[in-house]
Amino acid sequence: MLLSYKWLSEYVDLSGITPEKLAEELTLHGVEVDAVQELGAGITNLVVGRVVSCEQHPDADKLKVCQVDVGEEESVQIVCGAPNVAEGQSVAVARVGGRLPGGMKIKRAKLRGQVSEGMICSLQELGFEGKVVPKKYSEGIFVFPEEVVPGTDAKEPLGLDDTVLELDLTPNRSDCLSYLGAAYEAAAVLNRDVYMPEPRIVPAKDRTEEFVKVKVQADEWNPYYGATMIRGVQVSESPLWLQTALMASGVRPLNNVVDITNYVLLEYGQPLHAFDFDRFGSDEVVVRRAEQDEKMTTLDGEERTLSAEHLVITNGIRPTALAGVMGGADSEVESASENLLLESAYFKPETVRKAQKDLGIRSDSSIRFEKGVDPNRVASAGERAASLIQQLAGGVVLADPVEHDTLNRDELKLDVEADRINASLGTDMSAADMSAVLERLRFGVKEKKGTLHVTVPTRRQDISIEPDIVEEVARLYGYDHIPVTLPNTPSTKGGLTTAQKRKRRIRRFLEGAGMHEAVSYSLTTAQKEAHFRSEEDPRVSVSLPMSEDRSSLRTTLIPHLLEALSHNRNRNLYNVSLFELGSVFHTAETDVTKQPEEKTYLAGAFTGMWETHEWQGEKKPVDFYVVKGVVEGLLAELKADVSFEKAERRGLHPGRTASVIINNRPAGVIGQLHPETAKAFSLAETYVVELDLDALLQAEEKAVRYRPIPRYPAVDRDIALVVDQAVSAAELEGIITESGQPLLDRVHLFDLYEGEHIAPGKKSAAFSLRYLDREKTLTEEDVAAVHGKVLDALEKKAGAQLRQQ
Amino acid sequence: MLERLQELHDEAVVKVAEAQDLDSLQQVRISYLGKKGPITEVMKGMGKLSNEERPVVGAKANEVRQSVQKLIEEKERTLQQAAVQKQLAEESIDVTLPGRPVARGARHPLTSVVETIEDIFTGMGFQVAEGPEVETDYYNFESLNLPKHHPARDMQDTFFVTPDLLLRTQTSPVQTRTMEKHEGKGPVKIICPGKVYRRDEDDATHSHQFMQIEGLVVDKGIRMSDLKGMFEAFVKSYFGEDRKMRLRPSFFPFTEPSAELDVSCAMCGGEGCRTCKGTGWIEVLGSGMVHPNVLKMGGFDPEVYSGFAFGMGVERFAMLKYGIDDIRHFYTNDTRFLEQFIRE
Numbered sequence A: 001m002l003l004s005y006k007w008l009s010e011y012v013d014l015s016g017i018t019p020e021k022l023a024e025e026l027t028l029h030g031v032e033v034d035a036v037q038e039l040g041a042g043i044t045n046l047v048v049g050r051v052v053s054c055e056q057h058p059d060a061d062k063l064k065v066c067q068v069d070v071g072e073e074e075s076v077q078i079v080c081g082a083p084n085v086a087e088g089q090s091v092a093v094a095r096v097g098g099r100l101p102g103g104m105k106i107k108r109a110k111l112r113g114q115v116s117e118g119m120i121c122s123l124q125e126l127g128f129e130g131k132v133v134p135k136k137y138s139e140g141i142f143v144f145p146e147e148v149v150p151g152t153d154a155k156e157p158l159g160l161d162d163t164v165l166e167l168d169l170t171p172n173r174s175d176c177l178s179y180l181g182a183a184y185e186a187a188a189v190l191n192r193d194v195y196m197p198e199p200r201i202v203p204a205k206d207r208t209e210e211f212v213k214v215k216v217q218a219d220e221w222n223p224y225y226g227a228t229m230i231r232g233v234q235v236s237e238s239p240l241w242l243q244t245a246l247m248a249s250g251v252r253p254l255n256n257v258v259d260i261t262n263y264v265l266l267e268y269g270q271p272l273h274a275f276d277f278d279r280f281g282s283d284e285v286v287v288r289r290a291e292q293d294e295k296m297t298t299l300d301g302e303e304r305t306l307s308a309e310h311l312v313i314t315n316g317i318r319p320t321a322l323a324g325v326m327g328g329a330d331s332e333v334e335s336a337s338e339n340l341l342l343e344s345a346y347f348k349p350e351t352v353r354k355a356q357k358d359l360g361i362r363s364d365s366s367i368r369f370e371k372g373v374d375p376n377r378v379a380s381a382g383e384r385a386a387s388l389i390q391q392l393a394g395g396v397v398l399a400d401p402v403e404h405d406t407l408n409r410d411e412l413k414l415d416v417e418a419d420r421i422n423a424s425l426g427t428d429m430s431a432a433d434m435s436a437v438l439e440r441l442r443f444g445v446k447e448k449k450g451t452l453h454v455t456v457p458t459r460r461q462d463i464s465i466e467p468d469i470v471e472e473v474a475r476l477y478g479y480d481h482i483p484v485t486l487p488n489t490p491s492t493k494g495g496l497t498t499a500q501k502r503k504r505r506i507r508r509f510l511e512g513a514g515m516h517e518a519v520s521y522s523l524t525t526a527q528k529e530a531h532f533r534s535e536e537d538p539r540v541s542v543s544l545p546m547s548e549d550r551s552s553l554r555t556t557l558i559p560h561l562l563e564a565l566s567h568n569r570n571r572n573l574y575n576v577s578l579f580e581l582g583s584v585f586h587t588a589e590t591d592v593t594k595q596p597e598e599k600t601y602l603a604g605a606f607t608g609m610w611e612t613h614e615w616q617g618e619k620k621p622v623d624f625y626v627v628k629g630v631v632e633g634l635l636a637e638l639k640a641d642v643s644f645e646k647a648e649r650r651g652l653h654p655g656r657t658a659s660v661i662i663n664n665r666p667a668g669v670i671g672q673l674h675p676e677t678a679k680a681f682s683l684a685e686t687y688v689v690e691l692d693l694d695a696l697l698q699a700e701e702k703a704v705r706y707r708p709i710p711r712y713p714a715v716d717r718d719i720a721l722v723v724d725q726a727v728s729a730a731e732l733e734g735i736i737t738e739s740g741q742p743l744l745d746r747v748h749l750f751d752l753y754e755g756e757h758i759a760p761g762k763k764s765a766a767f768s769l770r771y772l773d774r775e776k777t778l779t780e781e782d783v784a785a786v787h788g789k790v791l792d793a794l795e796k797k798a799g800a801q802l803r804q805q
Numbered sequence B: 001m002l003e004r005l006q007e008l009h010d011e012a013v014v015k016v017a018e019a020q021d022l023d024s025l026q027q028v029r030i031s032y033l034g035k036k037g038p039i040t041e042v043m044k045g046m047g048k049l050s051n052e053e054r055p056v057v058g059a060k061a062n063e064v065r066q067s068v069q070k071l072i073e074e075k076e077r078t079l080q081q082a083a084v085q086k087q088l089a090e091e092s093i094d095v096t097l098p099g100r101p102v103a104r105g106a107r108h109p110l111t112s113v114v115e116t117i118e119d120i121f122t123g124m125g126f127q128v129a130e131g132p133e134v135e136t137d138y139y140n141f142e143s144l145n146l147p148k149h150h151p152a153r154d155m156q157d158t159f160f161v162t163p164d165l166l167l168r169t170q171t172s173p174v175q176t177r178t179m180e181k182h183e184g185k186g187p188v189k190i191i192c193p194g195k196v197y198r199r200d201e202d203d204a205t206h207s208h209q210f211m212q213i214e215g216l217v218v219d220k221g222i223r224m225s226d227l228k229g230m231f232e233a234f235v236k237s238y239f240g241e242d243r244k245m246r247l248r249p250s251f252f253p254f255t256e257p258s259a260e261l262d263v264s265c266a267m268c269g270g271e272g273c274r275t276c277k278g279t280g281w282i283e284v285l286g287s288g289m290v291h292p293n294v295l296k297m298g299g300f301d302p303e304v305y306s307g308f309a310f311g312m313g314v315e316r317f318a319m320l321k322y323g324i325d326d327i328r329h330f331y332t333n334d335t336r337f338l339e340q341f342i343r344e
């Protein structure tokens, strides 16, 4: 809602209150002012001029040379390019030395040889937005509708001495979608009076009922309909004050009748509609539900298809207006209209909201009806508009509107205890203070023994329960005056759960390993994931995606990480390792009916160099074992057991992929991206890991138990084994660990060799074994016995031979 | 003999002076002071001397010997020092060459903000609660005083999966879920960070996915002044001791009274600038006293219990904190963006 400061001051005394101060006070008390815009800011030396003569420029087709009377002895010559400039017009002239919005300075100029001393301005040049400029003037200069004395300051008549407040209204405060509503609010905040307009109609002897009947067949949606006949109007351009008031409020002037209905809509918050009665098509107004698939053309020229949930105004045969939303094209007021039927009605929010949504129309009317207009202002707004039409368009208003009326106009009564208000706010106000605050809002209040009996004016449709009253008291009292306390609650133990702490440890570990944390979108596409899973697998899709790219929820974190690597690669960033910790969404249902299973996954993607020490000439590209090392380190950090088994997975290199087994449960995969997949994402050699962390995050924390440091020395034995290439390191390690009991303390692989010194199809794997007895010093014989057992087992189970030096 | 000794001494002085390294000095030592050296030779011949001459020559021999010994030791020290100096000079390196970097990854700025806020609130006795991102209509809307067809429920804003399932548009559903778990007994003190989704076209200031942190306190006798007190503590610890705050009336369907929290602008110190649109204030979060319908639906009796709730946008906090101008940066994972947060 755009609020003209000048217009508002007709209803509330704003003397001594600058627009900025008003904006601040309104904002602090509940109606946020988003912006304060001074119209005409920066404009100087703008006067009214009268075009005395207007002749074709001798050397330019599109220019005219005008002599303009600017209230001085001699007229000035101005070259003007506007197509609509003509002799006899009163226009706005920016004089030499003056300025226009944006700092443009007017200079004496020569245009194709003709001197030009000033500029005849269009409304856009004066800072009006194109969408509020009357159509008539949108392609040219503005022409004053009435004669103004040349030389007078043009800012005042053009409303450029005004300031506009842009209200950012919360959905509950639709009462402020009008000047009167805003005036009540300003008056309450400033503690001043409100002045209501007083419609004055000189009614004719003829009565409206003699010319038209009103039948409402859908009272549930239309409890009040008032129709007033106005005869013999002259449709023309509105007086300037009306046009500038509308433009300041963001509404484009059209003609005096439409402008008046818009003016009253803004003033009262009550939408009105004027029908051209000569084209109405009958002498009865029938309000009914639309028929299924009934068609009508609204005044924006669109044909609309209606349903039984929409309400229409008809002439008994066909719809002439979509109730509360938009008039029909057939009976629109035009310049030739003479006899009008002025509608002032109450349409229920639900039907207007439905029509608005179904048909995709939001009009100045519908946004007010959908929130509920003030039932006590419907009829008086009609009267106000009729009186203005009489005054400005010369019509004769017939006596008494024809009405259908079952409208409930009762004011809501609420009893609220002062103690409860204080208890809720933490304040210490007296009941009298609270009453005073509510009375400033023009609420009726009677206080008895600490209870406030509150009568809520009908303009405040948002007030219905006790906390609403608490809020009104609080905001007018001022949130600043509410004291500062701390809750008297028993102290609670705050903190993170084990799973939350573990997530932090995961992040810290991976940051420490040099990986950046990524965050990507949860919405993705089945095609992107098709590299890793079948497109046929059930997934959770959104029913009306905004774009194909964001149509269903991810089941894996990997594709978006790969996209991120690819994004970086396209910017010449080749060495990138990212991880993401986030939710994926799994469902077993083809047509989803239940909440999907949300799992916490951890994924990593690695490409390029893992380490680069440039001047030392050292480079270490990412490989399988880099990623595996990170995973092993991370799981050690989380005190989990991990093992790896060779595996094959869609999208991954069949020879370089392993299943990750955490605490004896398969929980993910690690591997190199299949070259085809890498190509699809425009990536070079890339490795990925993805782990399902749910079980691990929930697992019981294993407490550290100290084990005494061995008091006896350990004995180390290194062995080099020759085995078939197919035998895995893990297999050999398993055999050693098992057969080396009980003395084997640890074993690790320290060398691996395939090549010319080894028979084809074979490889050499060297292990270091450590034997330890915690009870005594090991003898040579003790070690030989167990070591022999190990070698036997290796030979028997894996065909391993000791490598001959 | 005395003369011979003096000669030997003078000779040795020259030789010691000539020795350029420890090896040649060792040669000098052996040749003059060794068992077969000339001084020893002279002393062996002392038996032939008279009783008067013997002590004189003996004394002289000792004197010469000690003097040479001392010279050699001094020279040795000098040479040793020179050798060390030489080695050190040879081992000198360019200390300005780059060190071997220790890998350091960046914490995502959204994570940084979430963790900082979690730490502040857990320090004030809050627990961190989580909830599903695919929610039911009931938890996301109805239980929060937004019945079906409520005007504040803008269909355009929600990603629906089915008429009853949706991507949560706010972290507020965790409020109801948590209250239900408490079975009508306070106190409840939680914050819930998480991802939320709305049908917004992605641009510099809008994102169809973003993060919120919701907060909820429910107990007997909770007042709006308590909300103010808690915000004061929060603003001081998150934004800094010197920042001022104010509460401004607002509207949310699930709270009443509702309030917006503004913090004085750090850019201009409250004078008014472009960042704060000239107001001197920055809007940071929405809050209010929990609406009785929300308490009721969470299983709490609004006649006995009251509470306050608040919700903040993590991206907005991060944008304010780091001066980030485009919300899409958070989700693009450009390493040139992420790297800047290594120190966070």
Ligand SMILES: [Zn+2]
Residues within 6 Å of the ligand: B265, B266, B267, B268, B269, B270, B271, B272, B273, B274, B275, B276, B277, B278, B280, B281
């Ligand atoms: Zn500022």
